[in-house]
Amino acid sequence: MKATNQLFDFHPDWLSHTLANASADLPETKTSLPDGIQVSRKANGVLWLTPPADRANPNQEALIISAGVHGNETAPIEVLNTLVSELFSGEWSLACPLLLILGNPPAMVAGERFLDVNMNRLFNGAHGKTEHTGLPEARRAQFLEEMCRQFAMAHQELALSHYDLHTAIRPSKRERFALYPFVEGRSVPSGQCAFLLEAEVETLLLQHKASTVFSSFTASTLKAESFTIELGKVEPFGRNDLRRFRGIERALRRRFRGEPAPGVHPPFDHLTVFEVVHEVLNTGPSFHFHVPDDVANFTEYPPGTLIWEDDQGGYQVGTAPEAIVFPNRAVPVGQRAGLMLRASGAFRARPG
Ligand SMILES: O=C(O)CCC(=O)N[C@@H](CCC(=O)O)C(=O)O
Numbered sequence: 001m002k003a004t005n006q007l008f009d010f011h012p013d014w015l016s017h018t019l020a021n022a023s024a025d026l027p028e029t030k031t032s033l034p035d036g037i038q039v040s041r042k043a044n045g046v047l048w049l050t051p052p053a054d055r056a057n058p059n060q061e062a063l064i065i066s067a068g069v070h071g072n073e074t075a076p077i078e079v080l081n082t083l084v085s086e087l088f089s090g091e092w093s094l095a096c097p098l099l100l101i102l103g104n105p106p107a108m109v110a111g112e113r114f115l116d117v118n119m120n121r122l123f124n125g126a127h128g129k130t131e132h133t134g135l136p137e138a139r140r141a142q143f144l145e146e147m148c149r150q151f152a153m154a155h156q157e158l159a160l161s162h163y164d165l166h167t168a169i170r171p172s173k174r175e176r177f178a179l180y181p182f183v184e185g186r187s188v189p190s191g192q193c194a195f196l197l198e199a200e201v202e203t204l205l206l207q208h209k210a211s212t213v214f215s216s217f218t219a220s221t222l223k224a225e226s227f228t229i230e231l232g233k234v235e236p237f238g239r240n241d242l243r244r245f246r247g248i249e250r251a252l253r254r255r256f257r258g259e260p261a262p263g264v265h266p267p268f269d270h271l272t273v274f275e276v277v278h279e280v281l282n283t284g285p286s287f288h289f290h291v292p293d294d295v296a297n298f299t300e301y302p303p304g305t306l307i308w309e310d311d312q313g314g315y316q317v318g319t320a321p322e323a324i325v326f327p328n329r330a331v332p333v334g335q336r337a338g339l340m341l342r343a344s345g346a347f348r349a350r351p352g
C-alpha cells in the first residue's frame with residue numbers, strides 16, 4: 001500500500017522498518033492514509049497519528065502507547081506492530097489521536113534490556129545527569145519526553161492516557177499486572193480499572209513515590225492517566241505465544257476505534273490491588289539481598305523475614321505478609337533491586 005511504503009521504505013511493516021533503521025537518525029516523514037488519517041513518523045519507531053478534524057472521537061481521548069523501552073520485551077512490540085499493520089491496511093479506522101513509540105530500537109536489535117543504561121530510569125529529567133551525557137539512551141529518553149510533551153500540548157482538550165507496555169524478566173504468580181505511578185492526591189479512575197480488566201490485567205500495584213520511569217514522567221509532568229503494564233514474560237522476537245496477549249490487543253484496538261467499553265466478565269471482573277511498602281535499593285558493596293535469583297514475582301514472605309541487609313541496616317517484612325516483584329540483584333548501586341508489596345484490597349467492576 002502506498003502510504004505504508006512511503007513511511008516504511010518498502011519494509012513490510014513498522015517493526016521491520018524500525019529494526020532495519022535502529023540507529024539511524026531519520027528525518028520526520030509525513031503521509032496520510034486513504035481515510036484521511038495524518039501520519040507522521042517523527043523519528044525511527046515513533047508514529048504520531050491524527051484523525052481528520054471532522055471525525056468523531058467518542059471517547060474524547062488521546063493515547064500514548066509505548067513498548068520496547070526495554071529492547072528484549074518483545075511481545076508488546078509485536079502487538080503494537082500488528083495493530084499498526086491493521087490500521088495501515090484499512091481494516092479499521094482510527095478515532096483518536098495516537099502517539100505510538102517503540103522505545104529502544106538498538107536494544108531491540110541486540111535482544112537486550114538496554115545497551116548502555118536502563119532507559120526506563122532516565123525519564124523525569126534523569127537523562128540530563130552528567131553520567132549519561134552523550135549516551136544514545138539518554139538522548140532517546142529526552143526525545144521521547146519532548147514528543148509526549150508536544151502530543152499532550154496538541155490535545156489539551158482530550159483526556160490523555162499513557163500505557164507503557166512491558167514483559168517481566170521472571171515468571172510471575174500473577175501473569176499480568178499494572179503499576180500506577182504515584183502522583184500526590186490522585187486515585188485510579190474506575191474507567192482505567194475497567195480497561196485493565198478488559199486487557200485481562202487482574203492485578204494493580206500502587207506506587208508510593210514518583211520515579212524516573214516513563215509512565216511516572218507522563219503522569220507527573222503531563223497529568224496523563226499512566227500505567228506501566230507487565231503482560232507476561234520476556235521472550236525473543238518470534239517466540240511469544242501471542243494468544244496470551246490477545247486481551248491487551250483487543251482492548252487497545254477497541255480504544256483506537258473509539259468504541260465504548262464492553263462490560264466486564266469473570267474471571268476479569270475484579271482487580272487485586274497491592275501497595276508498594278518498600279523499595280529495595282542496591283546500597284553498595286555491603287548490600288546483601290536474601291531473595292534468591294530465581295524467585296517468581298509475587299512470591300510472598302511472612303512477617304519478620306529478612307529481605308536485605310547491609311552494614312548500616314536492612315529490611316524485614318512488617319506485621320503482615322509482603323510479596324516481592326522485580327527481584328534483581330544485578331542492578332547498579334542506587335537502583336531498584338525489588339519492590340515489597342502489601343495487599344490493599346480489590347476493585348470490583350460492575351457486571352456488564
Ligand atoms: O522483570 C523485571 O524485573 C523488570 C520488568 C520491567 O521492566 N519493569 C519496569 C517497571 C517500571 C515501573 O516501575 O513502572 C521497569 O523495571 O522499568
Ligand SMILES: [Zn+2]
Nearest residue numbers: 070073166167
Ligand atoms: Zn521492562
